[in-house]
Amino acid sequence: xxxxxxNGVWSGSWVAERLGVQLVGDDELTRMLGLALRxxxxxxxxxxxxxxxxxxxxxxxxxxxxxxxxxxxxxxxxGDDEAARAVVLGYAETATGLGHSVADGIGxxxxxxxxxxxxxxxxxxxxxEESHSHATSHLLLPEDPALLVGDGPLVLVDDEFSTGNTxxxxxxxxxxxxxxxxxxVVALVDMRSAADAxxxxxxxxxxxARVDLVAAASGTVRLPEGVLEKGKELVARYEAESAAEGRTxxxxxxxxxxxxxxxxxxxxxxxxxxxPHSDDKLTAPHATRIDLHWPPALPDGGRHGFTPAHRTRLExxxxxxxxxxxxxxxxxxxRVLVLGFEELMYAPLRLARELEQVITDAEVxxxxxxxxxxxxxxxxxxxxxxxxxxxxxxxxxxxxGERYAYNVAGAGFDAVIAVVDSVADTPxxxxxxxxxxxxxxxxxxxxxxxxxxxxxxxxxxxxxxPMLPEPLxxxxxxxxxxxxxxxxxxxxxxxxLEAPTEEREEAIQSGGAHYAExxxxxxxxxxxxxxxFHTALEESAARxxxxxxxxxxxxxxERSPRPVLVSLARAGTPVGILMRRWAQFRHGLELPHYxxxxxxxxxxxANALRWLAEHHDPRDVVFVDGWTGKGAITRELAVALAExxxxxxxxxxxPEIAVLADPGSCxxxxxxxxxxxxxxxxxxxxxxxxxxxxxxxxxxxxxxxYHGAKFYRELAGADVSVAFxxxxxxxxxxxxxxxxxxxxxxxxxxxxxxxxGWAAVERISEEYGIHDVNLVKPGVGxxxxxxxxxxxxxILARAGAGADLDHVRLLAEQRGVPVEEVAELPYTCVGLIHxxxxxxxxxxxxxxxxx
Numbered sequence: 067x068x069x070x071x072x073n074g075v076w077s078g079s080w081v082a083e084r085l086g087v088q089l090v091g092d093d094e095l096t097r098m099l100g101l102a103l104r105x106x107x108x109x110x111x112x113x114x115x116x117x118x119x120x121x122x123x124x125x126x127x128x129x130x131x132x133x134x135x136x137x138x139x140x141x142x143x144x145g146d147d148e149a150a151r152a153v154v155l156g157y158a159e160t161a162t163g164l165g166h167s168v169a170d171g172i173g174x175x176x177x178x179x180x181x182x183x184x185x186x187x188x189x190x191x192x193x194x195e196e197s198h199s200h201a202t203s204h205l206l207l208p209e210d211p212a213l214l215v216g217d218g219p220l221v222l223v224d225d226e227f228s229t230g231n232t233x234x235x236x237x238x239x240x241x242x243x244x245x246x247x248x249x250x251v252v253a254l255v256d257m258r259s260a261a262d263a264x265x266x267x268x269x270x271x272x273x274x275a276r277v278d279l280v281a282a283a284s285g286t287v288r289l290p291e292g293v294l295e296k297g298k299e300l301v302a303r304y305e306a307e308s309a310a311e312g313r314t315x316x317x318x319x320x321x322x323x324x325x326x327x328x329x330x331x332x333x334x335x336x337x338x339x340x341x342p343h344s345d346d347k348l349t350a351p352h353a354t355r356i357d358l359h360w361p362p363a364l365p366d367g368g369r370h371g372f373t374p375a376h377r378t379r380l381e382x383x384x385x386x387x388x389x390x391x392x393x394x395x396x397x398x399x400x401r402v403l404v405l406g407f408e409e410l411m412y413a414p415l416r417l418a419r420e421l422e423q424v425i426t427d428a429e430v431x432x433x434x435x436x437x438x439x440x441x442x443x444x445x446x447x448x449x450x451x452x453x454x455x456x457x458x459x460x461x462x463x464x465x466x467g468e469r470y471a472y473n474v475a476g477a478g479f480d481a482v483i484a485v486v487d488s489v490a491d492t493p494x495x496x497x498x499x500x501x502x503x504x505x506x507x508x509x510x511x512x513x514x515x516x517x518x519x520x521x522x523x524x525x526x527x528x529x530x531x532p533m534l535p536e537p538l539x540x541x542x543x544x545x546x547x548x549x550x551x552x553x554x555x556x557x558x559x560x561x562x563l564e565a566p567t568e569e570r571e572e573a574i575q576s577g578g579a580h581y582a583e584x585x586x587x588x589x590x591x592x593x594x595x596x597x598x599f600h601t602a603l604e605e606s607a608a609r610x611x612x613x614x615x616x617x618x619x620x621x622x623x624e625r626s627p628r629p630v631l632v633s634l635a636r637a638g639t640p641v642g643i644l645m646r647r648w649a650q651f652r653h654g655l656e657l658p659h660y661x662x663x664x665x666x667x668x669x670x671x672a673n674a675l676r677w678l679a680e681h682h683d684p685r686d687v688v689f690v691d692g693w694t695g696k697g698a699i700t701r702e703l704a705v706a707l708a709e710x711x712x713x714x715x716x717x718x719x720x721p722e723i724a725v726l727a728d729p730g731s732c733x734x735x736x737x738x739x740x741x742x743x744x745x746x747x748x749x750x751x752x753x754x755x756x757x758x759x760x761x762x763x764x765x766x767x768x769x770x771x772y773h774g775a776k777f778y779r780e781l782a783g784a785d786v787s788v789a790f791x792x793x794x795x796x797x798x799x800x801x802x803x804x805x806x807x808x809x810x811x812x813x814x815x816x817x818x819x820x821x822x823g824w825a826a827v828e829r830i831s832e833e834y835g836i837h838d839v840n841l842v843k844p845g846v847g848x849x850x851x852x853x854x855x856x857x858x859x860x861i862l863a864r865a866g867a868g869a870d871l872d873h874v875r876l877l878a879e880q881r882g883v884p885v886e887e888v889a890e891l892p893y894t895c896v897g898l899i900h901x902x903x904x905x906x907x908x909x910x911x912x913x914x915x916x917x
Contacts, residue, residue: 076100077114079447085296087111091285098255098283100449103301103441110297111287112440114449115254118225119415120160121440121450121472123403123431126418132282133164133223136252137171139280140221143250150174150542151218152250156368157225157232158182158204159437163411165223166368168252170377173548174539175221176213179368180204181409183489184463188370188522191243204236209370209522214240219248227253227281230262234269241273248276256281301441353484353502353512356394358387358417363681365520366487367412375536375552375681380416381656382628388420391483396511399428399480405471405505406434407486408460413517414485421483431479435471435501442472452476454504459486459494471501474508481511487519534677534772537660543777544755545787550643551755552660554674555635558761558774564588585758588750588778592880595748598873599786603745603793605869610744611797613726613737614641615805616812618648620735621688621724623813628655629688632678634699634723635661635775636754637692637847640746640790641726645690647795652802658682663760663773666698666840669706671773676714684718688735691725692744695848697732697824698840699723729845729893730823737808741894743870746790747847750854751778755787826892830862834898841899844892846870852897853877859900860884864891871895 077100081087085103089096100114100122116122119129141149149172156165156179169177181204188207191214208214220240222233233251249270256279258266270277290296361383365372395402404421406414411434418432442453452475458467474482482505486495491514494500505512537552538544544553563585621629633642639661649655662674678687689703704721711717723733729741746753758776761767766774827842836842843852852858853874861878863871865887874895878885 075446077116077447077449080443080445081111081448083447084300085110085293086290087293088288089285090288091283094283095255095285102443102448102450103297104439110294111289112438112449113226113228113255113257113287115225116449117254117282118160118164119406119411119432120225120434120436121438123433123473123477126404126415126422126430126432129163129432130167130170130415130419132254133167134171136223136254136280136282137168137173139171140168140250140252141172141174143278143280144172144219146174146541148219148248150539151216152176152221153178153213153216153218154221154223155179155206155236156223159409159411161224162367162409163406163415163434164225164254166372166412167415168221168223169368169372172221174374174542176374177368177372178206178208178213178370179409180206181369182463183369183409183460185369185521207370213371214244216244217246219250220246221250221252223252225254227251227256227258227279228262228287230258230266234266237269237273237275237277241275245273246275248278250278250280252280254282256284257287259286304441304443353496353506353514354394356390356483356513356515358390358515358517359383360387360517362683363520366517367410367520369409370520370522373536374539374548378549378552378656378658379681380413381549382630382658384416384420384656385424385654386628388417388424391417391421391513391515392424394513395425395428395481395483399425399511401429401478401480402431403474403477403479403482403509404430404432405474405482405484406432407484407490408435408437408469410434410485410487410490410517417483417485417515428480431477433471433473435469437467437469439468439470440472444476454501454508456499456501456504457494457497459492459500460490461492469501471504474505476508479509481513482509483513483515485515485517487517489519491516534673534680534770537677540755544757545782545785546639546643546755547788549656550646550659550791551633551639552658553635553757553775554660554662554671554677554772555757555760555775556767556772557777558766559776559779561766561774561776563758563761563776585761585776588758588781595873595876595880596784598876599745599748599753602743602748602869602873603790606743606745607793608797608801609742610644610726610794612801612804612808614644614794615648615652615737615798615801616808617724617726617735617737618645618652619805619809620812621645622649622653623809625688625720625722625724625735626686628686629657630678630682630686631657631659631690632687633659633661633690634664634703635760636751636757637747638690639754639757640787641692642690643791644794645724647791648798651795651798652805663762663775664699664703664706665760665762665773666702668762669709670703672706672710672713673770673772675707675710675716675719679714679716679719684716685720687719689721689723691723692746693727693845693847694723694725694730694732694736695823695827695844697730697819697821700732727845727847728819731820732823733819734817736812736817741845743846743873747850748873749786752781752784753787753790756781756785822892827896830896830898836898836901838901841901843897843899845896846874846894849874849895849897850877852899853881853883857900858883859898860886862886862888862891862896862898864894865889867894 076096081101102112102114104112114121117132152175154169154175154177156162158180162179165179169175191206191208361379364379404414404418422430440450442450444451450472454471455468458469537554539548539552540546543557631642633639642659646657646659649657662671664670700723707719707721724735726737728736728739756778761774827839831839831842863885
């Protein structure tokens with residue numbers, strides 16, 4: 067039943083023999099498609115896909131993989147820059163899940179699917195007709211009215227590209243409203259005739275746009291004269307025979323006998339079985355309701371738009387939801403169907419695919435219910451073997467009617483998990499002739515999982531805070547993969563912000579400017595320095611991997627089982643990505659990860675916090691940084707979060723920072739307190755995704771804007787950002803046992819901060835006559851920053867410090883900065899910024915400091 071060819075019999079042969087319909091194409095075409103007959107006055111035949119997951123239960127990995135592979139081809143066609151500007155549009159109902167999967171394969175694009183369900187309060191952004199369908203009108207209802215605005219490519223996804231009429235209607239409607247230069251049509255199969263292909267090309271020339279086509283297989287359908295009338299007669303004859311035999315959808319079928327409609331299944335609402343229910347709906351006694359714990363405010367699909375950030379949230383939530391389903395299944399279930407609902411295809415598909423990974427001792431299949439009326443014939447040469455008929459259960463706008471589930475009866479499923487949205491969780495669903503009752507007649511166990519129907523809130527802009535943009539992602543912003551991190555920043559790449567180092571230092575120390583208002587000129591490392599970086603990385607990768615694993619395990623044990631990692635840009639970003647990779651490697655978790663700006667003296671980006679609070683539970687947020695020095699940022703974050711709670715009334719954000727290394731003893735959540743070289747501190751943007759330090763300047767960052775940063779695309783040739791991540795994560799397997807031991811020791815020990823680093827900084831500030839703790843930068847990481855970004859005065863090095871300071875010594879030599887060895891230094895090294903512009907601008911000898 068699940069393959070287009072069974073025991074040498076093609077599942078289109080029955081129709082081909084009786085109607086003379088021919089499917090012409092390569093072998094891939096007949097492997098993907100079978101044939102059936104419609105109850106449709108406009109088209110007799112139906113191409114039945116075996117990789118779509120609509121009419122034929124199939125492995126969810128196969129279904130998702132087919133769409134994802136098409137998305138990858140689209141991304142290769144467009145290139146990363148164009149892909150990041152694209153919008154994917156899927157067609158209801160059949161291709162809503164396929165379009166989602168294509169968007170996932172592209173990885174960078176927003177997604178929207180058309181719908182036949184009007185939603186009160188949501189304005190139409192467009193619509194079009196599907197001429198051959200049984201239900202023709204498509205609505206476009208994006209939550210963000212600007213989603214379809216712009217000149218990025220529009221990617222249109224359908225299961226089959228037959229005549230091209232639907233695509234022409236769509237493009238014609240949308241091009242008048244939102245003209246653009248490029249369209250990409252994506253389909254599982256391209257079945258156009260030569261004439262139809264020419265029409266699309268002519269239309270593209272007419273509107274002055276480029277139209278590309280991506281399909282998994284291609285061919286044509288040859289229809290004999292009078293096929294429509296012959297098809298109608300054949301459908302009528304087989305349905306009459308079935309009715310005469312008194313057969314129902316739940317009865318076993320003889321070969322060649324169609325499934326008749328069950329008595330009474332004509333859309334009339336039946337009373338639901340009585341029984342209490344938490345949301346005043348009634349649950350049929352033969353179905354077990356499972357609470358998925360669907361993430362709050364996460365859309366159930368693309369009816370109103372689905373962003374890359376939504377995708378990240380879903381990825382993070384899927385393992386726990388699938389685990390709940392697996393736990394509810396009977397232990398002896400060996401064949402399980404996850405059954406989606408009409409347009410709700412993607413959420414059930416992703417749940418089924420995740421479940422397939424969880425219950426490896428059972429076969430998981432996926433399909434959905436449908437509006438489409440198709441004749442069922444129990445013959446190996448026919449694609450639709452059985453049919454369940456039940457009344458519509460989502461109060462459709464076009465009135466009550468029949469709905470169908472194909473190839474479920476007689477398929478030997480031990481359990482069926484029906485996944486519907488909350489709009490469809492109605493008395494009709496639970497009625498004696500409803501979907502759940504029909505399923506219970508064919509499977510010993512029926513489970514019901516309800517996904518909250520997402521309804522956009524009021525689109526009016528709040529008085530205080532307008533709608534904040536979605537996070538920036540690579541490759542459009544940063545060289546990191548889009549799933550690795552979302553940047554809650556605004557792109558200032560086109561703004562000149564760099565200033566000479568000495569000029570910046572004078573402005574900062576004299577009070578004329580804040581350090582966050584400009585950027586230092588990016589340091590271009592010499593070949594000798596780059597060699598030092600790679601040597602240091604090779605030597606320290608295992609040590610770093612161990613610290614990454616330890617701090618991640620502590621976060622998972624103490625902070626949240628499903629943390630939302632929020633790195634403090636930019637030093638925290640590589641560490642956050644490594645923590646995310648460890649959680650994926652060791653626990654199979656896909657954790658959301660973002661990067662936000664925090665500025666000493668100015669606080670954390672409040673708009674970034676607002677976005678996080680809207681999309682995640684603040685209690686799950688874990689702030690991440692690379693290392694601590696004297697703990698200034700730790701204190702800054704605590705003060706900023708307290709102020710944010712007062713101003714916005716949002717509670718739950720924890721000011722405790724998780725760091726790789728805590729030499730200053732400023733935090734409780736760390737991988738180590740040793741002060742050693744973290745190679746990501748050796749470089750600037752070229753080890754941080756080519757992103758600059760963050761910028762906060764009044765003329766560039768308004769009250770409703772994120773802080774800014776630049777993407778240095780021109781430095782791509784020197785970029786080692788991903789190489790650094792890969793080198794460390796490659797060592798995860800070999801340090802796993804050591805991580806377990808270290809995490810266990812840390813979790814059971816006393817990790818209370820002593821703030822000894824702060825005390826040491828105050829002492830050094832006074833001893834060296836600086837009298838400003840902000841100019842004392844303790845630790846290997848902070849000392850490196852002094853040499854790369856500021857005007858260094860001198861470097862204090864612990865006597866006997868070894869290879870961890872090789873790069874510091876080289877940088878100091880290149881900049882003519884003395885390195886002074888000091889006994890009993892609590893850090894491996896300390897960098898002193900030149901105090902020329904401070905009031906206490908004297909050296910240790912009491913004399914004025916001169917450059």
